[in-house]
Amino acid sequence: MSGRRLSQGGLIDRSRLLRFRFDGRDFTGHPGDTLASALLASGVRVMGRSFKYHRPRGLWGAWFDDPNAVFNVRLRGDELPNCPATTTALVDGMQARAVNAWPNAENDLKGGLDLFHRWLGAGFYYKTFMWPDWHLFEPSIRKMAGLGAVDGKAIDGYVADQLHDDCDLLVAGGGAAGLAAARAAAEAGYSVVLADDHPTLGGSLYQGDEPIEGEEPQAWVAAQVAAIRAAGGRILTSTTVFGLYDHGLAALAEDRGFARAPRLWRLRARRTLVATGAMDRPITFADNDRPGVMSLQGAAEFLGRYGVLAGQRIAVLSNNSHSAPIVARLRAAGAEVIEADPAEGAPRALGGKRLSGVQIGARKIDCDTLLVSGGLTPTVHLWRHAGGKLDWSAEKAAFVPGAGPDHMLAAGAANGTFDLDPALAEARAAALGTPHATGASGYRVRPLWPQPGSKGRQWIDFQHDVTLKDVELAARENYVSVEHLKRYTTLGMAADQGKTANMAGLAAMAAIQGRPIPEVGTTTFRPPFVPVPMELYHGTRRGQAVNPLKRLELEPQHRAAGAAMGEYGGWLRPAWYGPEDQSAITAEVQAARQAAGVFDGSPLGKIEVMGPDAAAFVNFIYYNTIATLEPGHIRYGFMLRENGLIFDDGVIARLAEDRFLISCSSSHVAGVEAMLESWRQDGNDPDRIFVHDTTQHWATITVTGPQARAIVAALDTGADPATLAHMTLTEGRFGDSPLRIARVSFTGDASFELSVPASRAADLWQAVLAAGTPLGARPIGLEAMSVLRAEKGFIMVGKDTDGETMPHDLGFDVPRRKKKAAFVGDRALQTEAANAADRRQLVGLRVADSGTVLPTGAHIVTGDGPQRSIGFVTSSYFSPTLDRPIALALLESGQQRIGDRVQLRHLGQSLSATVTAPCALDPEGERLNA
Amino acid sequence: MRDDSQSWAPPPDHSQPLHGAGVTVTRILPVRQTLISAPDILTRQPAALGWPDVATGDRYSLCLRRDRVLEINGPERAAGWHDGQAISDITDGLIVFEIAGAAALALIQRGTEISERQPSRSVQRLGFGTELMLYRWEDRLRLHAPRADGPALWHRLKAHLDLMG
Structure with a gap:
């Protein structure tokens, strides 16, 4: 005899019948049931198998404290793994299957593993699977281990609110x-x-x-x-x-x-x-894991909430005063209850898959269910x-x-x-929040903890098969800290996270060491209290929303022009235009050099610094001298960290005496703004300097190449590009909108950056292409721009610099020697490390074989003796303009090695190149003003 | 190089409102948005709104921090440092959505921690993975976000509306 449904009582709705299957058999339950209560009511005892020994497991508790009944559950084509049977509400049509058991929990083929338990104690795999390599055993162990398996099918609409x-x-x-x-x-x-x-x-x-x-x-x-x-x-x-x-x-x-x-x-x-x-705490005794040994409180819960009597002939083993009313209720419900005192002797559960009785000292009690309570x-x-x-x-x-x-x-x-x-x-x-005096407690409990050295297999952690002997073994091997005990034996690491096991485990360790329980302490309690699906943390932040990119105002135009879009510095930008990358990039570079390239530079930073102290402030922020910059003029410069390393580069324009516009790298806008805000409030008067990030207000279209001037001239801007000198800026109009025209070049050719409010970007893009297309201009993407700037030896911070690069490594040495005003990073540039002769410096590389493009990242190595890396390739392309490969590299004492032949290694491949100056095209800069 | 065009859906059409149970999200286009910073800006513009203050009409100011406001549909001002104030036109830099309906606050609570019981002098906060300026406007909510984050924000709002049924 085992559990049965009573004709009355509980919170279930007996007027409706719900049908479900468990391990291939049909069952029924009622609304208000859990899978566990419905199965218990149907007389099912074995609802699972333990993790390691595949021992049969019945219910221990009625709610989140049950470690034993864990199911894969399918309903109308949707399957969820590892559902605790005690907390999964029964739904009509459910098909449940015990995890970690085959073909079913009642008859699990792997149950034979229990025969080998003497060799499978705590830490056995740490000790056993070592030779020749533990990885050899890993696949088999993984296959054996684990609980429920996912079916690989995502549930439609399974999104957490x-x-x-x-x-x-x-x-x-x-x-x-x-x-x-x-x-x-x-x-x-x-x-x-x-x-x-x-x-x-x-x-x-x-x-x-x-x-x-x-x-x-x-x-x-x-x-x-x-x-x-x-x-x-x-x-x-x-x-x-x-x-x-x-x-x-x-x-x-x-x-x-x-x-x-x-x-x-x-x-x-x-x-x-x-x-x-x-x-309720379990009591640790021999074979206390038999199906039929349950928590007293759990049985009371099944009775009270679900109208299920856990057994018919029930033995109760309790050490506390809370058992009496439950015993009375069980008797009132029709059970035959035999109370036993744990003090009578060491208990031992009798039977196999089904409990047949309990031996307590010399007393044997025949029973189908043993309810235990070791205290609350x-x-x-x-x-x-x-x-x-x-x-x-x-x-x-x-x-x-x-x-x-x-x-x-x-x-x-x-x-x-x-x-x-x-x-x-x-x-x-x-x-x-009112005072409250704690009165005397009517609760009485006699401590009843595991007894080290006692006979029989006594379970501490039911799901993970940790026994009292495992705890003793851990102690012998000096895993005496409760945290070490947990990890060595996996006690408390099962799905229930030790709700039933932790107290018994630490009490056992206390007894073994002869220390009081509070001295042993508890393991750390961490969320989540019960298992929750990962989806709970996921929610709508999925797909594109996991790490959304910033989107260009002109994205529809780029897509319409056949752009291949890619991520660059947190923005989705055109990489190239056309179906095939290399031919498109080549065509774009050639167009830019021969006619004009039209480039969407909108993400470039546009951070305004304003106020009476703005000039002194930007002079302090920049490595280069900015204080002398005239209004309407632009200067290239570096921002350094306090350790002298390059943080960002870009141009800064002076719009007025007390107003500057910082055009930092596209990916560094937020970082630069934060840095400016930080320094503004540190050592400066924040009431006299203000920083506004206006980057996204403006869309910027760069026109670069020999025809750039003609294209800009064809726009009705009110400004004459012919009179605009390199590194100057002026303001004009584009229709009714303001227009900024900056003469600044990242390609080495004459270039104009045209900036309008973002809502006018499409009109400007269309106007520029309308003016430029007849002249041979075409849109160019980031990849072509990367080639164009590399031909000139212009760097990209983060690509051609690393975490050790200082500005003088790139050839910008004057400010650190001559700038008198203080600036961020100044002191660090004067250190021994900053002045070391073997610093890695920016150089160009030229290969003899015109068909070989050096791999980016290839190491430049010493040629004699044991090879050592002395630098690496930072950028490498085939230059359509020069019809040969080009490369930039950071190389130890690079400036002294110009003209040297160097060896490179990359993934087992040996290459050679000649060290050159970084600029491979037009070193005199004649194209800039052509 | 990889073409990721297909990995990213084209930007949404903001001209069509989003509808959900008890809530509608609409893009609105202020005539002007002006960033103004000054040490005494809150003395100059004491009516600058925080949370949960209620804006009315077309023209109002939002308090962003102790020395900065965002002026909505204010007078046209010359950009730069004038009269002790730093002024920048940011009209096209911030996208503005209006959320109307009984479930407006419930929608916003999907993306940020906000409560009418928790006042703030500033309307700035983080929400839906981006910087927001969020305030009450008449019986609705309005939020301003960086323009380039608009598509992602729209996507998240739509996903939440779908979940809300």
Whole structure:
């Protein structure tokens, strides 16, 4: 005989029948059932197999504390792995299958592994699978290990809703204490959220049938719910507070039904009350893992909530006063109950897959079910998440909340107050912040901990198959810290995270070492309190939203022109235009050199620095002297970090005496703005300098090449490009809109950067192409621009510089020798390291074989003796202009090696090249003014 | 090189509103948005709005920080340093969405921690993975975001509206 459904009682709806399958067999249940309760009611005892030995496992608990019944569940084509049977609500049509068992939990072929248990103790694989290489064994071990398997099919619409909210008081737990606290706080005017993981509030109230404050449990709960709602409090059922974080942030997972992703609540609570109740502890004795050995509290829960009697002839083994009312209720429900005292002798469970009895000392009790209670353990996980301490209560033989953050409260069983009336008083006082004197506890418990050296296989962690002998072995091998014990034996690392195992494990270690339990301490409690799907953290941040790129105003135009788009510095930009990259890039480079290239440079930084101290400020920020820059003029320069390393490069324009425009690298806009803001407030008067990032207000179209001037002249801008000197800037008009024209070049050819408000970008793009196309101009992408600038030896920061590059390594040496004003990085440029003779310097490389493009990243190595890297290729392309490969590199003492032949190594390949100056095209700069 | 064009959907059409249960998101186009910074800007513009202040009409200022406001549809001002103020036209730099309907705040709460019980002198905050300026306008919410983040923000808002049913 095993579990059965009673004709009355529980919170289920007996008027409806739900059909489901488990391990290939048909069963029925009712709305309100979990998979576990429905199976227990149907007489199923074996619902799973243990992780390592594949021992048969029955239910231990009725809710989140059950480590044994874990299923893969399929419903209407959707399958979820590793569903705890005790917390998965039954739905008509479900097909459940025990994980880690084949063909089913009842008859698992791998159950034979248990025969080898003597050789499979804690840490056996660390010791066994070493020779010749543990990787050889890894695939087999992985295949054997693990619980449920995913079916590889994503569930349509499985997206977690995520929201933020706040409240004055979050009450975690909807049992008696939680309901009382929530009602008191709500009626006192606080904004209250009460969250409970059950669909029906009441916590453990249904385990007994005693009235609460004169009412039946269901009526009392209904009254509290109505009062809380009437006072404006919010109640979230089927919602688990699974983590508490800094600054009062609570994470809640709201169950929305099978195959629907839970909803994540990020709740900021000014106070949090932990009213999460307490769990029954297992008793550690020989063969205590037999199906049929259950938690006393769990059996009471099955009876109270689901109307299921766990067994017919039931032995009860308890060391505490809370068992009496449950025993009475079991008897009232029709069970034959035999009470036993653990003090009578060492217990041993009898039977195989089904319990047949229990031997306690000389006394043998025939029974089909053994309900055990080793004492109550307050559910203190959330308390610890928030940084609360735990105190050891010898009186209650349990850890209870101790000192905690001011915003944290605990009440009821979670606080070690196991008696109902004191728990209600304590909860109300905590909610209202009123003083409360803890009265005498009616709870009595006789400590009952694992006895090291005792006979038989005694399970500590049911799911992970950690026994008392494993703990003893760990202690012998000096894994005496509870944290080391956990990791060596995997105790507490199963899906239930040690809810049943941790107390027994640390008590065993304490006994082995002869230390008091509080001295051994607990392992660290971390969120999530119960397993939650990764999707909960994912939400709508998926696909393109995982790391969204900034989008150009002209993207539709680029796509229409056949652009291949790619990520560059956080923006989606045109890489080239056309179906094939190399031919397109070549054509674009040739067009730019022979006629004109039209380039979307909108992401280039446009950070304005304004104010009376702006000139001194940018002079301090830049390596180069900026103070002497005249209005309307532009200067190239570097920004350094305080350690003298290059942070960014670009041009800066002076728009007025007290107004500068910094055009930093596209990918560095946010970083440069942050750096400017930082220095503005450090050593400068922040009231006299202001930094505005206007980058996205402006769209910039660069026209570069021999026909650039003619193209710009064809636009009706009100400015004459012929009179605009290189490195100057003027303002004009584009229709009704302002237009900035900057004469600055990143290609070595005459170039004009035309900037208009972003909403006019499409019109300007169209106008430029209309003027340029007849002259041979065409759009060019980032790849062509990279070639064009490399032909001139112009660097890209981050590509042609590394984490050691200083400006003089690139040939910009004058400011560090002659600039008198202080600037960021000045001191670091004067150090011994900065002046070392073997610094890596920017050079060009030329290969003899005109067909060989050097691999970017190839190392330049010493030619004699053991090879050593003395530099590397930073940029390398085939130059359509020069009809040969070009390359830039950072090379030790590079300037002294110009003309030298050097060896390169790349992935086993040997190459050679001649060191040249970085600039490969037009070193005299004649094209600039052509 | 890799062509990632297909990995990124073309930018959405902001001209068509997004509709969800009890909420509509519409792009609006202010005539002018002006960044103004000055040490005494909040003395000069004491009515600059924070959260949960309510803006009305077409013309108002938003407090961004103690020395900066965003002026919406204010007078045309010359950019630069004038009269002790740093002024920049940012009209096209910020995209503006208006969220109307009973579920407007619920939608925003999907992307940022906000509550009418938590006031802030500034309308600036992080939300939906980007910088936002968020405030109440009459019976609606408005948010301003960097223009180039507009497509991603629109995408996230739409995804949340879909989830809200």
